[in-house]
Structures are given as structure tokens and as C-alpha cells.
Amino acid sequence: MRISDKVVAQLKDLGVEVRQGVSLSDLTSLGIGGTTDELLLRRYETVPEVMRMLKDENIPHRFLGGGTNVLIADGELPWVVLHLPAAHPGVRVDGNAAYVDASADLGGMVTFCAKNNLGGMEGLIGVPGSVGGALRMNAGAYGTQIGPHVREVELYRAATGKVETLRGGDIRFDYRHTSFAPEDVMLRVKLELPSKPFKEILAGIKVCNEKRRSSQPLNQKSAGCIFKNPPGGSAGRMIDELGLKGHRVGDAMVSDRHANFFVNTGHASCADMLKLIDEVRERVRTAYGIELENEVIVWRN
Numbered sequence: 385m386r387i388s389d390k391v392v393a394q395l396k397d398l399g400v401e402v403r404q405g406v407s408l409s410d411l412t413s414l415g416i417g418g419t420t421d422e423l424l425l426r427r428y429e430t431v432p433e434v435m436r437m438l439k440d441e442n443i444p445h446r447f448l449g450g451g452t453n454v455l456i457a458d459g460e461l462p463w464v465v466l467h468l469p470a471a472h473p474g475v476r477v478d479g480n481a482a483y484v485d486a487s488a489d490l491g492g493m494v495t496f497c498a499k500n501n502l503g504g505m506e507g508l509i510g511v512p513g514s515v516g517g518a519l520r521m522n523a524g525a526y527g528t529q530i531g532p533h534v535r536e537v538e539l540y541r542a543a544t545g546k547v548e549t550l551r552g553g554d555i556r557f558d559y560r561h562t563s564f565a566p567e568d569v570m571l572r573v574k575l576e577l578p579s580k581p582f583k584e585i586l587a588g589i590k591v592c593n594e595k596r597r598s599s600q601p602l603n604q605k606s607a608g609c610i611f612k613n614p615p616g617g618s619a620g621r622m623i624d625e626l627g628l629k630g631h632r633v634g635d636a637m638v639s640d641r642h643a644n645f646f647v648n649t650g651h652a653s654c655a656d657m658l659k660l661i662d663e664v665r666e667r668v669r670t671a672y673g674i675e676l677e678n679e680v681i682v683w684r685n
């Protein structure tokens with residue numbers, strides 16, 4: 385979608401940088417996605433005003449975080465994407481509290497906190513993406529989830545059109561799911577983390593990194609696990625047991641390393657990946673009577 389010169393000029397006045405005709409395949413870890421205009425919101429304070437303007441001008445939009453858990457449609461897209469430019473490091477530590485920008489890199493945040501002798505998030509070290517994205521889906525790995533550490537979240541609430549602060553206790557964090565509305569935009573988070581010597585945290589990080597390296601296709605284009613695990617089960621194990629590792633639709637393939645990772649081996653389209661997801665879901669349904677739910681978020685056009 386292309387926005388008019390008039391709106392581009394208005395957005396510029398709000399400090400928004402507009403990049404026209406961007407290929408979202410360059411902004412996602414799967415390397416899949418069509419073309420649209422990208423709006424870089426350099427100042428968090430302008431989010432409500434920008435959202436209002438887009439609504440008034442009838443411009444459909446979506447907020448893209450780190451792009452590591454999303455499968456985006458092919459071709460010219462009927463909405464623009466909004467993006468908060470990455471903050472480096474985007475973290476401030478005060479006692480046991482870490483104040484983190486949503487656009488900060490999750491792994492970078494874990495390392496920064498570790499250097500300040502704050503631990504508890506070792507398991508999240510290899511999870512790609514932004515802190516805002518991790519927050520929205522309550523990312524987790526190796527027994528750690530971000531949710532329990534959250535004390536406050538500053539966010540743009542679509543329901544009120546305002547920036548608000550929620551207390552951690554007022555947010556529901558479930559397995560790969562939270563009570564945030566889909567259109568809410570994460571801006572900042574306050575985490576409370578246990579004190580731990582850097583060396584000890586580093587040892588924990590090393591263990592998680594080794595486990596991850598030995599079981600996941602880290603050097604291939606993927607969105608992490610495609611399906612959520614069903615209660616008490618493992619999607620990866622079921623898909624593996626069905627002999628589907630290496631099964632492909634075009635360049636979309638079930639990883640031969642971890643069967644719940646679907647990788648883009650070259651120029652996979654969104655259509656290829658969706659077909660592969662449907663085929664695998666159907667095979668699991670037939671064999672196990674279980675309907676796998678997507679973990680990856682699909683943006684259709």
C-alpha cells in the first residue's frame with residue numbers, strides 16, 4: 385500500500401520516517417512477506433497521534449516488532465507497517481528493576497541485565513526478537529517466561545487511543561498468550577529481576593545456548609516453532625514421529641533438525657508456507673486426533 389504525499393508530509397511533521405515500497409521479506413526472520421510502506425516512529429510519544437491520523441485517513445496498518453514470529457502474505461499488501469526503530473541498548477537498570485524499551489533486542493536486554501548482575505532470564509537468551517514482541521506473546525524457553533518478571537507495562541491502548549500504564553498483576557500471562565488486545569502497542573516495560581553474580585548467569589546462558597544449538601536450526605530462516613505445543617504434548621515430537629522432517633512445499637520445509645521449525649530454504653512464498661502448515665496440521669489431526677494451534681502469527685492480505 386502506498387500512502388499519499390500529503391499524509392507522508394503530515395507524518396514527517398510528527399517525526400515519522402516513511403520508507404516507501406519496502407519488502408517485508410527483509411524485515412522478517414522467515415524471509416517471507418510482500419511489499420508496502422513502512423513508518424518508523426522515532427518518538428514513542430507520537431504513537432497516539434500517528435494512530436489517530438491513520439484512522440482519520442482510513443489507512444489500514446499493523447505494528448511489526450522484531451518480525452521473528454510472523455508469516456506475512458505475498459505481493460502488494462493492503463496495509464502499511466509501523467515500526468519502532470531498535471533501541472541500543474534500550475535498557476536502564478536501577479536496583480533490581482530494569483526499565484526496557486519495547487524495541488530493545490530481547491537477547492541484548494538479557495545480556496545487559498546479566499552484566500548488571502540481574503538474572504532469571506537465562507532461558508530467553510537465544511529467543512530472537514524484540515522485548516515488545518516477547519511481552520505480547522509471553523515468550524519462553526527452558527523453563528523461563530518473561531511474564532512473571534513484568535511489574536509495569538507502558539502501552540498504547542487501542543481501546544482508549546491513549547498511552548497507559550498497566551501493573552503486571554493486571555495482565556494475564558499464559559503459555560504463549562497474554563491478555564493484551566491485538567491492536568495494543570507495547571512501548572516500555574519495567575521488569576523485576578533477581579540479583580545473581582554475572583558469572584553464574586553466564587554459566588546458565590551457556591547451558592541454554594548449547595541445548596538450543598544442538599536441537600534447533602539456528603542458521604536457517606524460520607519463525608521459531610510454528611505450532612504451540614498441545615497440553616502435555618510436543619508438536620515437534622509428533623511431526624517427527626510422522627516422518628515429516630524434510631517434507632516440503634516449494635522452498636518451505638519442515639526442518640530436518642527440529643520438526644516444529646519450518647524453514648525457508650530459498651525463495652519460499654507465504655502461500656507455500658501456509659500450504660505446508662495446513663498439510664502438517666492435517667496429518668497430525670488424522671494420526672493423533674489433535675488440532676495444532678499456530679504459534680506463528682499470520683498476516684493475510
Ligand code: EPU
Pocket residue numbers: 524525526527599607608609610611612613618619620621624641642643644679
Ligand atoms: N522432539 C523430537 N523431534 C523433534 C523435535 C523435538 O522428538 O524434531 C522431542 C525432543 O526430543 C523432546 C521433546 O520433543 O523430547 C520436546 O522438544 P524440545 O525440548 O525441543 O521442546 P519443544 O517443546 O519442541 C519448546 C518451545 C521452544 C523452546 C523449547 C526449549 C514451544 C512450541 N516450543 O519446544 O520455543 O525453545 O521448548 O524450551 O513451546 C518457540 O516458541 O518458537 C520455541 C522455539
